[in-house]
Amino acid sequence: MDMRLTRRMALTAAATTLPRFAIAQADQRPAITVAVQKLANSNVLEPLREQSNVGTRVSGSFSESLIDIDWIGDLALRPSLAESWRRIDHSTVEFTLRQGARFHDGRPVTAEDVVFSFGPERMWGSGDQSRNMFGAAPGRSQGKAPPPEVPAIARRAYPGFEKFEIVDPRTVRWVNKTPDVTLEGRLARSIGVIMSQAAFDAAPSWLDWARKPVGTGPYRVTEFRPDQSLTLVAFDDHWGGRPPLRQIRFVEVPEVASRINMLLSGEADFACDIPPDQITTVQRSARHEVVGGAVMNHRISVFDKNQPALRSPLLRRAMSHAVDRQSIVDALWDRRTQVPKGLQFEFYGTMFLRDWEVPKYDLAEARRLVRESGYRGEPIPYRLLNNYYTAQVPTAQILVEGWRQVGINVAIEMRENFPQVLSNQGQRGIWDWSNSATFNDPVSSLPNNHGPQGQQWQVGAWRNDEFGRLSEVLDSSVDHDERRRAFQRMMVIAEREDPAYIVLHQTTNLTAKRKDIAWKPAQSFFMDFTAANWGRRG
Amino acid sequence: MLRFIAGRLLRAALTIVMVVTFAFVVLRLSGDPALLILSVDAPPEAVAAFREAWGLDRPLWVQYFSYFGAILQGDLGQSMRDGRDAIDLVAERIPATLALTLPALALKVGIGIPAGVYAALHRNSATDRVVMVMAVAGFAVPSFVLGLLLVLVFAVQLGWLPSGGQDSWRHAILPVITLGIGGAAVLARFTRSAMLEVLGQPYIRTASAKGVSWRAVVRGHALPNAAIPTVTIVGFMVGSLIAGAVVVESVFSWPGVGRLLVVAVSNRDLAVVQCVLLLVAATMVTSNFIVDLLYGVLDPRLRTARGGGKG
Numbered sequence: 144m145d146m147r148l149t150r151r152m153a154l155t156a157a158a159t160t161l162p163r164f165a166i167a168q169a170d171q172r173p174a175i176t177v178a179v180q181k182l183a184n185s186n187v188l189e190p191l192r193e194q195s196n197v198g199t200r201v202s203g204s205f206s207e208s209l210i211d212i213d214w215i216g217d218l219a220l221r222p223s224l225a226e227s228w229r230r231i232d233h234s235t236v237e238f239t240l241r242q243g244a245r246f247h248d249g250r251p252v253t254a255e256d257v258v259f260s261f262g263p264e265r266m267w268g269s270g271d272q273s274r275n276m277f278g279a280a281p282g283r284s285q286g287k288a289p290p291p292e293v294p295a296i297a298r299r300a301y302p303g304f305e306k307f308e309i310v311d312p313r314t315v316r317w318v319n320k321t322p323d324v325t326l327e328g329r330l331a332r333s334i335g336v337i338m339s340q341a342a343f344d345a346a347p348s349w350l351d352w353a354r355k356p357v358g359t360g361p362y363r364v365t366e367f368r369p370d371q372s373l374t375l376v377a378f379d380d381h382w383g384g385r386p387p388l389r390q391i392r393f394v395e396v397p398e399v400a401s402r403i404n405m406l407l408s409g410e411a412d413f414a415c416d417i418p419p420d421q422i423t424t425v426q427r428s429a430r431h432e433v434v435g436g437a438v439m440n441h442r443i444s445v446f447d448k449n450q451p452a453l454r455s456p457l458l459r460r461a462m463s464h465a466v467d468r469q470s471i472v473d474a475l476w477d478r479r480t481q482v483p484k485g486l487q488f489e490f491y492g493t494m495f496l497r498d499w500e501v502p503k504y505d506l507a508e509a510r511r512l513v514r515e516s517g518y519r520g521e522p523i524p525y526r527l528l529n530n531y532y533t534a535q536v537p538t539a540q541i542l543v544e545g546w547r548q549v550g551i552n553v554a555i556e557m558r559e560n561f562p563q564v565l566s567n568q569g570q571r572g573i574w575d576w577s578n579s580a581t582f583n584d585p586v587s588s589l590p591n592n593h594g595p596q597g598q599q600w601q602v603g604a605w606r607n608d609e610f611g612r613l614s615e616v617l618d619s620s621v622d623h624d625e626r627r628r629a630f631q632r633m634m635v636i637a638e639r640e641d642p643a644y645i646v647l648h649q650t651t652n653l654t655a656k657r658k659d660i661a662w663k664p665a666q667s668f669f670m671d672f673t674a675a676n677w678g679r680r681g
Numbered sequence: 682m683l684r685f686i687a688g689r690l691l692r693a694a695l696t697i698v699m700v701v702t703f704a705f706v707v708l709r710l711s712g713d714p715a716l717l718i719l720s721v722d723a724p725p726e727a728v729a730a731f732r733e734a735w736g737l738d739r740p741l742w743v744q745y746f747s748y749f750g751a752i753l754q755g756d757l758g759q760s761m762r763d764g765r766d767a768i769d770l771v772a773e774r775i776p777a778t779l780a781l782t783l784p785a786l787a788l789k790v791g792i793g794i795p796a797g798v799y800a801a802l803h804r805n806s807a808t809d810r811v812v813m814v815m816a817v818a819g820f821a822v823p824s825f826v827l828g829l830l831l832v833l834v835f836a837v838q839l840g841w842l843p844s845g846g847q848d849s850w851r852h853a854i855l856p857v858i859t860l861g862i863g864g865a866a867v868l869a870r871f872t873r874s875a876m877l878e879v880l881g882q883p884y885i886r887t888a889s890a891k892g893v894s895w896r897a898v899v900r901g902h903a904l905p906n907a908a909i910p911t912v913t914i915v916g917f918m919v920g921s922l923i924a925g926a927v928v929v930e931s932v933f934s935w936p937g938v939g940r941l942l943v944v945a946v947s948n949r950d951l952a953v954v955q956c957v958l959l960l961v962a963a964t965m966v967t968s969n970f971i972v973d974l975l976y977g978v979l980d981p982r983l984r985t986a987r988g989g990g991k992g
Contacts, residue, residue, distance in 0.1 A: 184720060184948075186763040194727075195720050290764070291734040292719055295727035350763060369763070370944055371847075371936045396845060396934040397943075400829055404844045408836040560947070561721040562713035579722070601725040 172377065174390035177670070178402040180416040182395045186369040187353035190333045191266065191293045196440075196668040199333055200415070201393060203669045204375055205247075206336035206358030209238050209257070210327055212583070214665035215676055218439075218490035220327055220583065224252055224337050224359060233322035233621045234303075236330075240313045244382045246339040247363035254309040259340035261307045261317075268294035287349050299596070300334055302618075322621045328582030361386040361673055371395055387677040406431060406655050415670075417653040418533050419477050425655040435653035435664045437480050439488050440579040442532060443644040444542065447571040447604035452521045458551070459642040461512035462573075463502040465545040472648050474541075475534045480651040485638055486589055487630075488580045494627055499634060501646050509549040522554045524572040526564040529557065535575055538647065565602050577650055585630045590614035593643050605643045610636045689973065693966035700962045701752065704955055705745055713737070714761050714949040735761055748951075757959070758952030760945075767952040771938060771960060775923065777847060778930070778937030781856050782922045788861030789868055789918060794911060796865070797872025802899065804877060812869060819866030828859040828932040845934035856933040860926055864918055871914050875907035882906070908979050916972035920965035924957060 181197045190202045203214075211223035222228075225238035244252040259265060268289055297304075303321040310316055317326060329335070342357035354367050361383060362375035373393040377386040394411070396402045403421060405411040407428055417425065422433045446453050453459055468482040484499045527539050539555060546553045553573065558564045564574045580588040591597055594614030599605045609632075616629040637643040654664055661678035665671050715731040716723070732738045736747070751758060757768045800812040822830075835855060836844035843852045879885065880903055888898045918925070927939035934940075938957055945953035 184762075185718060186760075194723055286764075291730040292723070292727040295730040296724060299724035299726060350765070368936070370940065394846060394934065397931050397940070398934075401832070401845050401932055401934060404829070404832045404837050408832075408840060408844050410836075410844055410846075560712045560717055560949075562716045562949075563711065565716070565721075576721070596725070598721070598725060 170389055172385075172387060172389040174392070175388055175412040175672075176392045176394055176405075176410065177413040177415065178394050178396040178405045178411040180395070180397055180399070180402070182367075182371075182373055182393060183369065187350065188356055188364065188367060188373075189289075189293075189353035190336055191296055192290060192353060194296060194334075199668040200670050201373060201375075202333050202336070203360065204362045204391065204672060205360040205364050206333075206338065206356060207360050208331055208333070208335045209240075209337065210331040212331050212490075212667075214667045214669055215663055215671055218583065218666060220331055228327065231316065233324065234319040236317045236326050237310065238315050238317070240315065241382055242313070244359055245380050246342065246359055247357045247378055248339055248342055249380070250339060250341055252337060252359060254312055254315045256340050257315045257337055258307045258309060259343065260337045261301075261304065261335075264343065265289065265338060266294065266297040289349055289353075296334070299591075300332060301329060321619060323619075324621050324623070324626070325582065325584040325586055328584050328587065331583075332581050362388075362391060384674060386672065387674045388672055391672055403655060406657075412657050412660065413670075414655040415652075416533075417655045418530075419475060419479065419651075419653065420534075421655075422477055422653070430658055431655060432658045433653050433655045434662075435479060435651055436666070437649040438652045438665075438667050439490070439581075440577050440650040441483055441486055442538075442575070442577050442647045442650055443486065444573055444647060445576050445599055445604065445644045446573060446642060448641075448643075449603065450523060450570055450572040452518055452523050453572060455516040455518065456641045457512045457516035458518050460502065460639070461509040461516065461518075461549060462546055462551060463638070463642055463645045464505045464509035464512065465549045465551065466542060466645055466647065467504045467545055468501065468646075468648055469504070471538055471541055475537055476648065476651055479653065480649050483646060483649045485634055486578060486644070486646050487585060487634070488583075488588070490580070490583045491585055492583060493623065494585055494630060496631055496634060499631075501638065506545075506549055513550050518551065520550065520552050522552050524570050525553050525555050526558045526571065526574045527555050528560070528564065528575065531561075532575060532577060532650075533653075539575070542647075565598075567603065571604065576644070585633075586617050589630070589633055589637065590617055593637055599643060607636055607641050607643070610641075610643075689970050693963075693970070696966060697959060697962045700958050701749070701955060702745075704958050705748065705951065706741075708946070708949050708951050708954060709741060709744065712949045714951065717948045718762055718950070731761075748955075752955075752959075757956045760953050761950050762948060762953075767956040770941065770953055771956045774936065774938045774941045777935060778923060778926055778939060780853055781860060781926050781929065781935060781937065784853070784857045785860035785864065785926075786918055786922065788857065789864030790915060791865075792861070793865035793868025794872050797869040797911075798876055798899075798904070798907075800869065801873045801876030801880065809873075813873070816866040816869040816873075819862045820870065822863075824859050824863055824928050825932050827862060828855070828929055831855045831859060832932075845932075847935055852933075852935075856926070856929050856935055859929050859932070868911065868914060872907065872911050875910045876903060879903045879907045905979055909976060912972055912975050912979065916968050916975075917965075919971075920968035921961075923964050924961045 179197065179200065183193050183198055184195045185193050187193055188202065190198060190206065193202070207223045209223060209225035210220050210228065213219050213221050224241050224244050226241045228236055228238045231237050240252060240254065240257070246252060268291065303319040303323050305318045305320045308316040308318055317330065319326060336358055339357040343352050346352035355364050361378055361381045363378045364373070365376050366372070366374040372395065375391045377389055379385050396405060399416070399418060399421060402411070402414040403425060406414040406425070417433055425431050425433050446459050448454060448459070472478060472480055472482060482501060484496065485501055487495060487499065489495055525539065525543065528535060530536050543553045543555060578588050578592045593599050593605065593610070595611045613629040613633045617626055617633070620626050620629070638646070652664060652668055656662060659680050661680050663676055714735070715728045715737060719727055719731055736744060748758065759765060760767055760770055796812050796816070800809040803809050832844045832855060835842045842854055846852050885898060885902055888902055889895065923938055924942060926935070926937060927943060929935070930937045930939035931943060941953065942957045945957065
């Protein structure tokens with residue numbers, strides 16, 4: 144073949160290259176790097192499998208639900224892939240799909256994609272999950288079925304799901320088996336995102352698809368290197384308009400000092416998961432700042448009421464009164480968080496108990512309760528992880544000191560991981576936890592974590608039959624007042640009469656960033672890089 | 682010789698069996714992978730489904746024998762995080778680790794041995810003291826402190842080099858230096874001691890008395906005899922090529938075997954941890970084996986002793 148470059152070939156090459164070059168030149172949008180501690184726990188991006196705060200940070204950029212929560216604003220539900228929705232009855236919600244919404248593969252979002260996203264292929268599994276670590280592995284490259292925990296997670300999130308019905312090409316209906324007033328909130332969860340069925344069908348395996356899911360978000364996944372980096376690029380056909388950034392690269396940097404160094408050296412524009420004791424280090428640089436505030440998550444300490452000393456609810460109440468929550472917020476959190484009104488969140492709206500307070504810091508009352516409880520100074524084990532939660536160890540030290548002041552002898556026992564904390568070998572007394580509200584109703588948190596299906600109940604640490612019955616009411620009743628009464632009574636039981644936990648403070652998520660970027664942290668772990676939350680200062 | 686090799690191979694196999702067993706027991710008794718991988722907030726039914734799917738609900742001894750049986754058939758298992766073959770996960774990280782550890786080994790040998798020899802040949806001089814102070818300092822400073830210090834100076838303050846990641850060859854400079862300095866210091870110390878011991882031997886004095894030039898004495902008699910302890914240390918360094926950069930890979934966010942191991946251990950991702958350990962054990966055993974053979978090359982007396990052993 145003659146490989147000489149002719150004038151015609153040169154002109155043709157120039158003609159095909161120049162427009163692309165011109166487009167590239169025209170794209171003046173910035174590309175940013177975000178240093179994170181962890182990209183994903185499960186090495187996939189499918190929110191149904193990646194049930195973690197770190198997964199939440201990125202999933203909203205490449206995938207969207209029918210209904211969204213305004214995490215930057217007032218936490219209200221707002222239209223996303225559904226332009227509007229209406230209640231048909233207590234078990235049915237009808238959605239009108241957004242005109243012009245497209246997937247990253249260019250296909251329009253259809254009613255069939257909605258049905259697929261809540262169908263057996265993605266969510267419920269096919270039932271042939273009889274594989275194990277000694278045979279074919281779940282989610283192994285040749286299989287198309289989701290790993291077995293995915294259907295279990297879906298069943299927990301949507302316990303009454305019956306089907307999604309197609310009414311017409313732009314209208315779909317969620318049909319629940321049981322009445323549920325929280326359906327809209329449940330659908331706003333990140334696991335309820337709408338994914339492209341065609342992309343799922345085209346993927347060679349579930350794992351391949353779950354590592355590069357095709358959604359509708361303002362950015363699309365171009366490269367995911369587990370434990371290393373995730374690259375998202377602007378999806379200019381997004382229904383909300385052109386995204387403000389050309390590219391976002393999330394880089395996994397496990398060490399906090401290394402993340403801060405990346406930021407200070409200019410290699411990263413954001414450094415996430417910053418502990419409060421590093422705020423000064425970052426802010427010594429004139430070009431950087433630490434931003435962040437409370438997210439929809441509360442730090443709590445949990446009781447095992449089978450521990451002999453903790454059988455007395457009076458002693459547990461005493462422990463709650465001996466916690467100086469405000470000192471923890473002031474001393475350890477630089478006042479960047481707050482003491483909440485119990486295990487509830489303001490975005491519960493009319494279900495929020497505005498008059499509720501956590502037990503007040505009152506050492507005299509705590510001492511009185513200790514005396515009444517008949518406690519004789521037996522050591523109570525406190526299983527502690529080494530800062531799994533930010534500032535966990537210093538917080539525990541403040542707690543133990545407060546308890547010591549009222550005569551309660553709590554002994555810290557360091558553990559390496561949560562299974563060791565929850566193990567029923569030996570005595571289990573107190574341990575740390577955090578509880579989130581995944582949507583705007585108390586059913587998303589209190590019964591979910593402490594009711595009969597919750598972890599504390601399931602590991603045999605705490606149960607209260609009345610609380611269990613009320614969990615059912617909160618879950619199934621459609622009478623607002625009845626639900627509110629049930630919730631109020633549950634709070635009385637879990638935080639006063641038969642304490643299940645002690646609420647410490649609302650969780651704060653701190654992010655270090657360049658000062659010249661106008662960007663607000665969300666009230667969740669999600670990092671919002673849409674046009675509404677991006678700009679330049681000065 | 683064959684008997685010697687066979688004995689060594691048998692010991693190597695036993696070592697590997699013990700490593701596999703120990704790691705299995707420790708990992709399985711110290712944390713439930715289901716809760717660690719799915720997170721503590723995962724619904725209990727999801728955790729149960731995960732346990733059942735991966736056979737974690739079976740008695741421990743059943744899991745052990747099934748796992749061991751699979752290894753004997755060449756199946757090292759799959760990662761519980763994403764179902765991929767553990768061997769693939771480990772294999773794709775090896776080049777990244779070797780990209781750090783091989784240049785670092787060259788740095789250790791290239792700086793440590795000459796520095797040790799030079800210090801020994803100039804014993805009690807100012808140069809000797811400077812070399813030894815630097816060696817002690819290099820040995821005493823932990824690699825994570827040294828790494829962060831280098832990043833602060835060369836990445837944050839001067840902006841000459843990147844602070845972490847693996848995007849180009851420039852990203853490897855600081856981690857290689859961090860890895861290399863500690864090892865060079867160790868080698869310098871050992872080489873100096875070995876040389877000093879040899880230089881005090883009667884045969885060195887004899888050779889000098891016979892009129893052999895000092896350079897020839899050092900090259901022909903001192904260096905080969907001093908090489909045995911040095912080769913032992915270098916052997917250990919070669920053995921740790923695969924997993925010897927755990928801390929440095931974490932500090933510099935370098936996606937090698939070390940970081941994979943840290944993540945796998947924290948998730949109790951048994952198959953991946955075992956795969957790395959097997960690889961490390963195999964590398965270490967092979968390296969030791971080669972060192973043993975080198976002893977024979979360096980010291981003819983050892984060859985004779987082994988030959989005599991045959992009977």
